Amino acid sequence: MRLTLAEPSYLKESISIISDLVNEARFKITPNAIELVAMDPANVAMVVFKLLSSCFTEYDVKKDIEIAINLSNLKQILRRASPKDMLTLELDADNRLKIELKSNTNRTFNLPLIDIEEKEQKVPDLKFPVSVKTSSSVLNEAIADVDVVGESVAFIAEPKKFTLLAEGDLNQAKIEVKEDEITKISTSSDDKVKAKYSIEYLKKMINGSKLSEDVIINFNKDYPLKLDYKTVDKVMLSFILAPRVEND
Secondary structure, three states, X not given: OEEEEOOOHHHHHXXXXXXXXXXXXXXXXXXXXXXXXXEOOOOXXXXXXXXXXXXXXXEEOOOOEEEEEEHHHHHHHHOOOOOOOEEEEEEOOOOEEEEEEEOOOEEEEEEEOOOOOOOOOOOOOOOOOEEEEEEHHHHXXXXXHHHOOOOEEEEEEEOOEEEEEEEOOOOEEEEEEEOOOOOEEEEOOOOOEEEEEEHHHXXXXXXXXXXXXXXXXXXXXXXXXXXXXXXXXXXEEEEEEOOOOOOO
């Protein structure tokens, strides 16, 4: 295999975001895309990543290849890539991942592949009655607001309104997002749909805003949350987060 990226930022930012949740991961490199499905060590969050072959200036993959890598090591190397670099990925004879950065200098890094015991992760088939499409910055600001108050946040959807609500011992933060040109809310329920999620995890996931100006938020009562960040023909990064179910 030989893959060359003229815009290393898509891979660089994606790995930086994913490595906040996952330490080690298995990549599947197919003739169409680099793919990853991984759970965080606490089994609370799942990451689904796809970097499409159309993102690359050279994409030579004859058959599916699986490689497992320590993500923090990969992140450290990709940090050294500047926007002007051509980034090439290859497997060398010693079964290491060779990462080449070319601009006015030529830099080569070799990263050992690792063995991961865990079974292959499958993306769950989730059905959602609620879908909110909005700008990434709207969600980022709302999570920054609720972070001031509590450890968990309730997502509440009703026709034409999406609310984030966090409550601490004495204080409360409530952010109401009305439907407009930027925010589209679709819900198949006339009642309010409400679910709670960890703010600590959400703070890591909303970094997907580095890849896409928009985010699609799907959830249901006491059910996983799904966040989708997509750039057409380039990259897709999704997160699935388990709900915080509380016994009222």
